[in-house]
Every structure is written in structure tokens, then in C-alpha cells.
Amino acid sequence: METTRAVRPEKAEAVTQLSEKFANAKSVFLTDFTGLTVEAVTNLRRNFRKSNVDYVVGKNTLMRIAAEKAGYGKIVPYLEGPTALAFGMKDAGAPAKVILDFIKTNQKPAIKAIIFEGQFFEAKQAEAISKLPSRAEVLAQLVGGLNAPLTNLVGSLQAVLSNFVYVMHAYSEKKEKEAAGTTP
Numbered sequence: 001m002e003t004t005r006a007v008r009p010e011k012a013e014a015v016t017q018l019s020e021k022f023a024n025a026k027s028v029f030l031t032d033f034t035g036l037t038v039e040a041v042t043n044l045r046r047n048f049r050k051s052n053v054d055y056v057v058g059k060n061t062l063m064r065i066a067a068e069k070a071g072y073g074k075i076v077p078y079l080e081g082p083t084a085l086a087f088g089m090k091d092a093g094a095p096a097k098v099i100l101d102f103i104k105t106n107q108k109p110a111i112k113a114i115i116f117e118g119q120f121f122e123a124k125q126a127e128a129i130s131k132l133p134s135r136a137e138v139l140a141q142l143v144g145g146l147n148a149p150l151t152n153l154v155g156s157l158q159a160v161l162s163n164f165v166y167v168m169h170a171y172s173e174k175k176e177k178e179a180a181g182t183t184p
Helices: 009-024 038-050 060-069 071-077 096-105 125-131 135-180
Strands: 026-031 055-056 086-087 110-116 119-120
Touching: 009 060, 009 086, 026 071, 026 096, 038 055, 038 096, 055 096, 060 071, 071 110, 071 125, 086 096, 096 125, 110 125, 119 125
Parallel strands: none
Antiparallel strands: 026 086, 026 110, 055 086, 110 119
């Protein structure tokens, strides 16, 4: 296979950078950008930047070597023809959301394959991935779920304390009335 040949020194840095992106990314979406105008690609890049997604267009040979070096050899067959990689560095679902939203108005780019949280997926899974909540949303749900029982506990303790204070106040008033000789 072509990826086993040696990389020229001037290309080694590009392979190293791509390997690091593969290793550090939460997701990688392989796209075919054929048919997109320069203006459309510029808009797509802008949308990716807003979502903290790195969009890389490079030589397939170097991308193959980097993918294999990072342990993602399953995507090598998809690195044919015009290919760009969208790396979801913080939010694994961000590339899917950006790409699918962009496709609504541009009909492109086409998704070839996906690496999501270290697992390989076919392009048809992009829709499901785009509907997953972000990490921040999941954490907020978790905190909300943990917060509800604590809130209920605090409310229950407050009610017990309020009842206790009310009973003690009533008892104190009764004792005062008894001491004053006005027992009802």
C-alpha cells in the first residue's frame, strides 16, 4: 500500500501535525468538497471556526499516513479524490452540525466517513451524531439531575426546621401564658 513508503523530510512535519490532530480530536469527518465554490468553502471554514472545528484540506497520501499513525486505518479507503478533514476538537458533534446545516443551503460537502469518539462510522450516521447533545449540555443535565435531589433534601430539612421552630414558638407562648396565669 502507498502509505507504507517513507515520507520526505519536508512532508514529515505535515504528517506529524495531522497525526496529532487525529489523536487529539474528539471526532473527524471526512468530506468531499467537490463542486464547492471558493466563496462557499470560505463560508464553510468560517462556520467551522465559530464551532471550534479545524478544517484541513491536504494530500490524501499524507492524510493516509497520519491516520494510520494515529490508529485510524479504517478511514484509509475513504481518502480518495478531493478530501477535507473536519476535526471536532472540543465538541465531537460540532462538525456534524456545521456540515449538515451547510448542506441544507449548498447541497455539499458530502460526508465520506466519520471517526466519533474513537469509533468508525459510515456517513449515514452523521444525522444521528448531529442530534447528540454537546458535552456542555450533558454536563448541565448531569448537574441538574444531581441538583434536584439536593434541592429536595434542603427543602425537606427547611420544612422540618420551620416546623420545629413553629412548635417551639407555640410551646414558649403556652409556657408564658401559664406563667402569667392565663391558661386557656
